[in-house]
Amino acid sequence: MEVMKSATVALAGLLAVLTTSCSSDTAASGKLGAATAEDDAAWPFAVEEVDTFDAPWAMAFLPDSDDLLVTERTGALHLRDGETGERVEVTGTPDVVDAGQGGLGDVLPGPTYDDDGTVYLTWAERGDDGVGAAVGRAQLVTGEDEASLEGLEVIWRQTPKTSGDGHFGHRLAFSPDGEHLFVSSGDRQLMDPAQDTGNTLGTIVRLTPDGQPAPGNPLADEGGVSAEIWSWGHRNPLGLEFAPDGTLWSSEMGPQGGDELNLVEEGANYGWPEVSDGSHYGGEEIPDHADGDGYAGPARSWNPSISPSSLMVYGGDLFADWEGDAFLGALSGEALVRVDLDGDTAGEAEVYDMGERIRAVEEGPDGAIWLLEDEGAGRLLRLTPA
Template sequence: MKPVAVALAGLLAAVTTACSGDTARSGALGPATAEDDDAWPFEVVEVDRLDDPWAMAFLPDSDDLLITERTGTLHLRDGETGERVEVSGTPEVVVAGQGGLGDVLPGPSYADDGLVYLSWVEEGDGGTGAAVGRARLVTGADGAALEDLEVIWRQTPKTGGDGHFSHRLAFSPDGDHLFVSSGDRQQGQPAQDTGNTLGSIVRLTLDGDPAPGNPLADEGGVSAEIWSWGHRNPLGLEHAPDGTLWSSEMGPEGGDELNLVEAGANYGWPEASNGSDYGGGEIPDHAEGDGYAAPAASWTPSISPGSLMVYRGDLFEDWTGDAFLGALSGEALVRVDLDGSTATKAEVFDLGQRIRAVEEGPDGAIWLLEDAGAGRLLRLTPA
């Protein structure tokens, strides 16, 4: 078997077909709420439907698309035909609450070795926790498969409950490091304890070891993995073209955040938040001089950002370098103008469905995955 390349010819027997034809949906999802615009700036086309999608990633130099479903299925979708195959060899996952199969990314050396990286929720001593692994993606006449899957990182410690795993993945622009977002597991205070990796963003080598030069490298153990801490539930993680790292993060009641992620910074959770605790408990707002890194942008009421993409293409030429957040409870696509370390809220496109993932296609089109219940895969191009 060889690493998968561009098309998936010869796999028709294993294919789950896409929807019958692309269905134009321009304007059908509801009006854009952009302040100075009364029409969609894009055409929306439905290209597929899935049961419980969570993440997607295009293969390098290809229109072929990897899509995860939270229930444990990994799909490989042919960019030319729209046909899908189910990839075998995926890890055993714990499907409960927010847990299941999570993110997927082709590795920096994918063209040479076919390696892809995945995150998921597993069970172990003390409860459940996120894990990250890598495997070779191969295809042949018998289908598509992950081979030689190995776990390279585990969220520490495992705990009870089934929320706030986060487990989003991002590679550094130079391809030397892997960043992983690790939620607070709804525990709160561990996010202020750098003796564990809950409520943190970690920076690893591609083999999963603590990256040299991390802020707490001298402390050893899991502390040496940590890049930043004081996070709640960071479900988006992406580098901008200028190399800055950004994270979208769910707050409690209000106080959702877009953060510029910097080495050694403490983002305050649960000691500071622009939102309130559930049930009305007050949390001090971020304030100058409080010792915590304040968000670059925040939202109250909540929009529940479930993903983040920084646009690099030129198909939407006015949006190059901007951040796009998929909003779950907000049922919208949210655009934020990025300028260096500054973030300015720009537009909210009310789609009327929970948006789980946002990705940029090879041609600069914007792709969206709706959450379970709708599950549509949508392609956005200029109107």
């Protein structure tokens, strides 16, 4: 659980950069060294505070626009005007279960947004058998000083619903061609279902834009919800993003330690809870990932935990040297983490101490990096080259 992650990383001073070398033992384990005076001088960002929110969870820019959609876990959806900074609360949002890690989650304009205004949302909903994640789509209709969701329909539900209020996952990503919708689904803190492909807990699913199982999925012949699954053995994947080269990446919260950045591949089993580079919260050891164990190992892992909350793969030119690199928001780490990606390989990592829990990270239309701090601070920050 996010609330159980302990900030054991020594992060010294606001706006300090912690750098690990890809050739060092600490980089291989994900452990971070202490900040130095030289690190302070290397701070690469100018940081601008542009707004604040109460309980932000996700954000997305509208296509060809500076206008920004921001979700709050409590169920509110805001549309922020990129020119004036004014914002309106969008009406027509779904009823959500605002408890623990549940609530309104991700938001993403659909591939046909320019034609029909379709946006996709995720949230925690209640049913007869408990609570689970849902994905819906609706038309975003805007007018003078108002905005609404029209025709909201649920197109996918996490199966099965369970008790508890953690590990929903529910991040969204569209394939570059717009043909497939990927949804991350957490294990709901039950662990074992992540190895059972008869349900969608602990999986990443691949759907058509209307929520049906995508043709050609690895378990299509098994039918039912199994036909939705693209990969499994995940714990709580809270980041999901395509890189400019078309590879799909996920950031995933491990248990006590063992946070992961994964290259998501068709039909791969990522091992949870059979293997992990972390330990159970009670101290019980879990076998580490190892070559030949039959599971897909992480491209990078962190121990102690950083609590990755989100994922963005940079495709702009404002930070030209970082094109194709992964950026993770860190909760217990209170940081922005950059990982050098080269094809399917994750290399050097840098950790920028932000002094607050970072809930979401997004690339702006001009290549700036935008951050949302978690509830309690809630600032919307815009990062440009120093």
